[in-house]
Amino acid sequence: MTRLERLLSQYAAYHLDRKNVTTHFIGIPLIVFSVICLTVRASVFLSGYELTLALVVLxxxxxxxxxxxxxxxxxxxxIFMFAYPYAYGIAQWETNLWLSSSVFIFIVGWAFQFVGHVYEKKKPAFMDDLIGLAIGPLFVLAELVFLLGFRKELEEKVLLEARKQRLLMEQDETFSEMISK
Incomplete structure (x- = not known):
């Protein structure tokens, strides 16, 4: 199993419900965009060029x-090449408007995430492994690529492994419930 297959499978094990995945198509891009908006104002000028924290993070x-x-x-x-200029433009707004807009986008993004996990009846992947915060955007991109009909072999491998992992998670939860009774 490749590293990509392993990471996407681990993340997908928490995202097998299509409604949850759909909410992630909205939530994760909003969260990523808001982080870009929030970090683009922190900058230094080096040799006449502006280096922003957002550029470093990206x-x-x-x-x-x-x-x-x-x-x-x-x-x-x-995708980042197109998102960055929009975020940079928002960062040029008056401070209160920039900050409130960026935080609002962030909160709305997380609201979509948590609504999706209500459908899934599973906590978000990052609660068990913080790397899920970095893999989330990659997962959404992969899901889009799969929806467009590309990399079908990867999709099949990821889905098969994710279902196996989900079954193991559910068995662990059942076992934990039995012990706690």
């Missing part, structure tokens, strides 16, 4: 994604 994210899968890293780079 670059580190892409470098991490490159260690997982080049195709998805390039797609994510393309």
């Amino acid at each position: 670059t580190v994210s892409i470098l991490y994604y490159l260690t997982i899968d080049v195709f998805f890293a390039l797609l994510m780079s393309f």
Whole structure:
């Protein structure tokens, strides 16, 4: 199993309900965009160029994604390339409007996330492993690629492994409930 298959399967084990995945198509992009908005104002000028914290975070994210899968890293780079200027524009707004808008987007994104997990009847993946916070955007991108009909072999492997992991999680939960009674 490749690293990509393992990470997507671990995340997908918490996201087998289609309604939950659908809420993540809205929630995760909103959260990522809000983080870009919130971090783009922190900047320094180096040799006449503005280096923002957002650019650092996005670059580190892409470098991490490159260690997982080049195709998805390039797609994510393309998405970030379009999202960054919009976030930068929002960061130019008056401070109260920029901050309240960015925080509002962040809260709405998380609301979608948690509503999705009500459908799933499972806690979010990051509650068991913080790497889920980095894998969430990759998962949504992979789900979009799968919906468009690409990388079907990867989708099948991820789904099969995710179902196995979910079964093991449910068995562990049942066992824990039996012991606590």
